[in-house]
Amino acid sequence: MPHKLRSDAMDNRARIQDAARALFSAEGLDVPMREIARRAGVGPATLYRHFPTKQTLVAEAFADQLRACRTIVDEGCADPDPWRGLCLVIEKICELHARDRGFTEAFLSTLPGAPDVAGREYTLKAVAGLAQRAKDAGRLRPDFVLDDLVLVLMANKGIHAASTATRVRASRRFAGLAIQAFEACPHRAPLPPAARLGSAAPAGA
Amino acid sequence: MPHKLRSDAMDNRARIQDAARALFSAEGLDVPMREIARRAGVGPATLYRHFPTKQTLVAEAFADQLRACRTIVDEGCADPDPWRGLCLVIEKICELHARDRGFTEAFLSTLPGAPDVAGREYTLKAVAGLAQRAKDAGRLRPDFVLDDLVLVLMANKGIHAASTATRVRASRRFAGLAIQAFEACPHRAPLPPAARLGSAAPAGA
DNA sequence: AGCGAAACGGACGAGGGCGTCCGGTACCGT
DNA sequence: ACGGTACCGGACGCCCTCGTCCGTTTCGCT
Numbered sequence: 001m002p003h004k005l006r007s008d009a010m011d012n013r014a015r016i017q018d019a020a021r022a023l024f025s026a027e028g029l030d031v032p033m034r035e036i037a038r039r040a041g042v043g044p045a046t047l048y049r050h051f052p053t054k055q056t057l058v059a060e061a062f063a064d065q066l067r068a069c070r071t072i073v074d075e076g077c078a079d080p081d082p083w084r085g086l087c088l089v090i091e092k093i094c095e096l097h098a099r100d101r102g103f104t105e106a107f108l109s110t111l112p113g114a115p116d117v118a119g120r121e122y123t124l125k126a127v128a129g130l131a132q133r134a135k136d137a138g139r140l141r142p143d144f145v146l147d148d149l150v151l152v153l154m155a156n157k158g159i160h161a162a163s164t165a166t167r168v169r170a171s172r173r174f175a176g177l178a179i180q181a182f183e184a185c186p187h188r189a190p191l192p193p194a195a196r197l198g199s200a201a202p203a204g205a
Numbered sequence: 206m207p208h209k210l211r212s213d214a215m216d217n218r219a220r221i222q223d224a225a226r227a228l229f230s231a232e233g234l235d236v237p238m239r240e241i242a243r244r245a246g247v248g249p250a251t252l253y254r255h256f257p258t259k260q261t262l263v264a265e266a267f268a269d270q271l272r273a274c275r276t277i278v279d280e281g282c283a284d285p286d287p288w289r290g291l292c293l294v295i296e297k298i299c300e301l302h303a304r305d306r307g308f309t310e311a312f313l314s315t316l317p318g319a320p321d322v323a324g325r326e327y328t329l330k331a332v333a334g335l336a337q338r339a340k341d342a343g344r345l346r347p348d349f350v351l352d353d354l355v356l357v358l359m360a361n362k363g364i365h366a367a368s369t370a371t372r373v374r375a376s377r378r379f380a381g382l383a384i385q386a387f388e389a390c391p392h393r394a395p396l397p398p399a400a401r402l403g404s405a406a407p408a409g410a
Numbered sequence: 411a412g413c414g415a416a417a418c419g420g421a422c423g424a425g426g427g428c429g430t431c432c433g434g435t436a437c438c439g440t
Numbered sequence: 441a442c443g444g445t446a447c448c449g450g451a452c453g454c455c456c457t458c459g460t461c462c463g464t465t466t467c468g469c470t
Contacts, residue, residue, distance in 0.1 A: 006437060006446060032427060043449030048429065108365075113214065151364065151379055158363020160313075161402060169400035172358055176396040181386035192380040195374035197366060211467055214417060237457060248419030253459065418465070435448070
């Protein structure tokens with residue numbers, strides 16, 4: 001990886017990333033490449049030269065979002081109270097996703113083996129550990145499975161609203177409901193069996 | 206409304222509706238009109254003649270789904286136990302939506318004032334009554350609001366999976382979780398405030 | 411059977427997204 | 441300051457979708 005980019009090239013690259021982040025965040029993942037280029041003030045060719053495929057751009061654009069995600073999970077895991085940690089993770093991640101339209105799509109992506117997979121897998125693994133501890137502490141219902149979390153994230157993605165503010169509010173309430181559904185409770189009725197959604201599923205178009 | 210359609214015209218109309226139902230159901234609302242025409246074995250012009258706008262077609266195609274929806278709600282309302290009725294409504298409607306990709310989009314549609322609005326409003330009203338009775342019976346949490354149901358339906362829409370079967374399974378479990386979150390429970394923590402999603406919201410593109 | 415009208419569907423032009431090529435521009439080293 | 445070159449971006453061709461027009465087919469009535 002020779003970093004020998006000319007100064008104007010580096011500049012353009014940076015501006016493209018900024019534009020992509022802004023647009024993905026606001027509009028979702030399916031903004032035309034053209035529009036990203038336009039907002040970045042470059043031609044389409046330049047964009048394609050820097051990021052031959054949209055996935056490359058997406059991966060770069062959400063690298064720090066993913067880092068934020070990992071940070072949240074790490075914080076949650078660091079909490080001495082695993083249940084509180086888990087709640088924190090759910091709340092924060094839901095909010096993160098509510099604020100960023102594109103990130104959700106990228107995260108739960110139907111994209112096959114995106115480069116972020118490593119980070120995603122790591123995150124899921126860590127949460128799995130946290131969940132186990134929360135179960136052991138008797139706060140998380142014993143029949144919770146990791147796919148339930150994926151389910152909640154997917155579901156959270158389904159929440160649409162006119163404004164970001166409304167979406168965030170709705171998402172917060174949703175997270176609250178999810179948490180209470182996950183909480184261990186003496187007289188819980190059994191749940192229908194979980195469906196496999198999580199890691200593998202290529203989820204064809 | 207002169208029903209004076211020629212027999213071949215009626216036949217075509219019926220085949221178009223069938224095709225539309227099948228495709229909307231399987232692929233969602235954004236299948237090309239062309240493809241519907243192709244599957245129905247007619248030309249594009251014929252399709253456009255019968256249904257000048259996509260909304261018209263959508264409305265026709267989901268008329269019976271909406272009826273099914275109303276039936277479910279009616280059954281729920283008829284149940285002497287309002288809580289059980291409400292659970293039934295949630296489960297059935299989630300399943301209905303999980304089975305039909307397009308219906309969810311049509312139901313929670315961002316479409317402005319679709320002709321189904323009447324049915325939708327009616328449904329919401331009826332559920333509101335049911336919910337009130339369930340609250341009075343002490344089974345539904347008092348801080349439940351109707352928008353929570355909309356929230357759940359939206360969220361249910363977010364659930365994606367490779368196969369319909371998987372989606373239905375996931376949806377069932379999700380409904381189970383939602384129900385338990387809604388259930389009145391002695392030591393419930395307060396929820397974040399609800400966001401207005403329901404009836405009005407034009408929800409711009 | 412034969413005629414008028416209703417209905418059909420292939421064909422058209424516009425609009426937009428995609429990925430690529432090439433003449434021109436601006437940077438960087440000397 | 442000047443040449444070489446890395447880099448830029450407008451322009452091109454391709455494909456897909458949309459909604460409409462018009463010559464042709466088919467129905468239904470007598």
